[in-house]
Amino acid sequence: MTVFISDEEISKFIQEDVPYFDLTTLALGIAEKKGKITYHTRHETVACGTEEAARVLEKCGAKVTTLVPSGSLLSDGELMLEAEGAAGTLHTAWKVSLNLLEYMSGVATRTNKLVTLARRENPNITVAITRKIFPGTKSLSVKAVLAGGAHLHRLGLSETVLVFKQHLVFMGGLSEFLHQLEALKIECKEKKIGIEVDNEAQAFEVAEAGVDMVQFDKIPANDLTKTVSNLKAKYPSLQIAAAGGINGENVREYAATGVDILVTTWPYFGKPADIQAKMHTLDIVV
Template identity: 30%
Template sequence: MVPLEYLLRFINEDAPFGDVTSKAVIPGGMKARAVIVAKQNGIIAGVEETEALFKHFGVEVRVKKRDGEEVEKGDTIVELEGDAKAVLLVERTALNIMGRMSGIATEVRRLVERVRAVNPKVRVAGTRKSLLKPLDKKAILIGGGEPHRFSLSDAILIKDNHLALVPLEEAIKRAKAFSVYKVIEVEVESIEDAVKAARAGADVVMLDNMTPGEIAKTIEALKREGLRDKVKIEVSGGITPENIAEYARLDIDVISLGYLTHSVKNFDVSLEVIGRA
């Protein structure tokens, strides 16, 4: 689960001086019963985080749908009972977390299934295009995808801006000397650089913003040089839900999409108070 301390920051941001509406309107000591309901079909995520937040504020939680389960419109995800002010304090933060995570998990699952139908060996991965990484990365995992790097500290990924300063072979040589434990990935945009990166000892070659035809030619060049089996091939850039199957048909290992976290649509969930407890 994402650490509680991280989640509480959202509550503190949403109510820095308390929930003034509930203080003004809700009598002290009043108890309430509520449910969180799915308003669409999909994969639910963020249930653990929702449970932790409500429990922290003394609300009893009965989980009806666990992270990763399929839900249908109208399904009850959790039942809540406790102090009415606490329920209302956590409401929006919990729905924001669950809505975002479920939206990501649902889209990841959809794309994973689309890719596996074409090529079962290809993995679908996210990227670092997110400011809510603990939540987003977990949602990608729940959806069946690969989180990719969590941070700049996880693996060595030599990108175009690094190569604008240091030549490709030298950059890989420096990276290999720096650590024997870190995976070395190199982003390239041409067949020539892909071959250079593989020959220099990169573990992963990322083919960036290439068309399926260009990727196919690059893989053939790697095979001719006896290098294809020495590296993993990741493709990224310009890939959408509409064209992802074209890329999946190729002899590649990973498809990564920033879209999964920077453009995915929130999943619709709602908290409904059903009466006093």
């Protein structure tokens, strides 16, 4: 899985934790001893960040000997990553690499759970994860979402036309937006036009006007089922998305409504994966 994460980012991750040197390893006099570090799962995990963790280890001077690709579904106790090198090198890379593995694998594992549950109800549904991430972590978050089998709702404001109530405040309301819709479609010929709606009446109004997608926000799944059926009957090519509060507990219910897309932030908020990092000496002990 290829997501561009620059050498500068990798170096920054290391420098945040090791601004100059590892004082403890140096003071103990063990920096030059030979060893290896292993990373094992402690529960079923979708691996993610192994490539970035390996780059951290290599930048610090270690040699990676085993790497399980991001996106791999692992059982409890499986080896994800292994590297050899001097003890000073391994300790310098230890926590940074583990943090990458645990946080990215945590997001990937929750994403995979969401996609798996949704597709049990609707095999053709798309699960799209929002850009509501902690600032500075976009490249890592994007990779974790893709590793978990989902898509990105919007990578940024520059790529899609998605109209919210906040936009309509400055336009004079929905009626003025509809008045300008044809001009907008001419202006943005390469892009589909989507709009967030509050209810079925608004959805029919904008669908009739020719939008490509409607996004329902915080509509209960029970209410959405009939609305989706009615819209699909009249506008079969209309894409319908549901957003707001979709999580691991209710995702199957929302997937069963017949919507095309589930939009959620849920995978970003939860515990990191639990991964065991263990040091081993390779020095001969007499």
